[in-house]
Amino acid sequence: EVQLVESGGGLVQPGGSLRLSCAASGFTFSDYAMTWVRQAPGKGLEWVSTIGGSGTSTYYEDSVKGRFTISRDNSKNTLYLQMNSLRVEDTAVYHCARYPLAPGRRMDVWGQGTTVTVSS
Amino acid sequence: DIQLTQSPSFLSASVGDRVTITCRASQGISSYLAWYQQKPGKAPKLLIYAASTFQSGVPSRFSGSGSGTEFTLTISSLQPEDFATYYCQQVNSYPITFGGGTKVEIK
Numbered sequence: 001e002v003q004l005v006e007s008g009g010g011l012v013q014p015g016g017s018l019r020l021s022c023a024a025s026g027f028t029f030s031d032y033a034m035t036w037v038r039q040a041p042g043k044g045l046e047w048v049s050t051i052g053g054s055g056t057s058t059y060y061e062d063s064v065k066g067r068f069t070i071s072r073d074n075s076k077n078t079l080y081l082q083m084n085s086l087r088v089e090d091t092a093v094y095h096c097a098r099y100p101l102a103p104g105r106r107m108d109v110w111g112q113g114t115t116v117t118v119s120s
Numbered sequence: 121d122i123q124l125t126q127s128p129s130f131l132s133a134s135v136g137d138r139v140t141i142t143c144r145a146s147q148g149i150s151s152y153l154a155w156y157q158q159k160p161g162k163a164p165k166l167l168i169y170a171a172s173t174f175q176s177g178v179p180s181r182f183s184g185s186g187s188g189t190e191f192t193l194t195i196s197s198l199q200p201e202d203f204a205t206y207y208c209q210q211v212n213s214y215p216i217t218f219g220g221g222t223k224v225e226i227k
Contacts, residue, residue, distance in 0.1 A: 045156075045207055045221075104169045112162075
């Protein structure tokens with residue numbers, strides 16, 4: 001069964017750091033780009049970051065650029081999101097998703113999400 | 121950045137109704153558009169990609185059309201399990217963006 005399971009969320013003070021993980025199973029992890037999408041309480045979906053299958057290509061939403069780092073360990077079938085200098089507005093449920101690029105780009109498998117709360 | 125405008129943002133409908141949701145892009149995105157369904161407390165579920173390609177396992181009452189800047193998601197006969205929020209997403213270029221969502225509720 002294809003599955004993504006996120007972990008690492010929690011409560012952190014503004015300016016703090018967290019590292020999210022996304023454990024993948026049921027498919028050849030290195031064959032796929034992966035992405036993080038977040039959803040603030042009561043709000044819509046927001047793309048955060050994408051990484052290519054080899055890990056060499058990365059893309060970020062402007063508000064997280066320079067603060068968040070996406071990475072992956074293909075030997076461990078795990079995706080990461082290192083979040084530094086966290087702000088109150090980063091509070092959200094963070095989902096990882098598989099992102100096949102062909103044929104047709106889409107986020108076809110999603111994890112259930114991990115909750116990040118930034119508050120003093 | 122490419123902005124996606126969904127309409128309506130809220131829709132009240134009955135079981136059996138035909139429902140159409142529109143997504144307009146601020147610039148041309150060819151067919152690089154996907155549709156997702158999300159229920160409260162759950163992860164989004166992919167319905168349609170490349171504007172009109174069904175994701176495996178999605179009921180045939182869902183269909184997508186359009187290209188360029190105007191796209192539609194149609195549910196031919198609304199079922200009880202279809203009451204949810206629907207999002208369009210453009211994957212033509214970074215940053216990837218989502219529409220604001222359309223909440224479909226029971227009339």
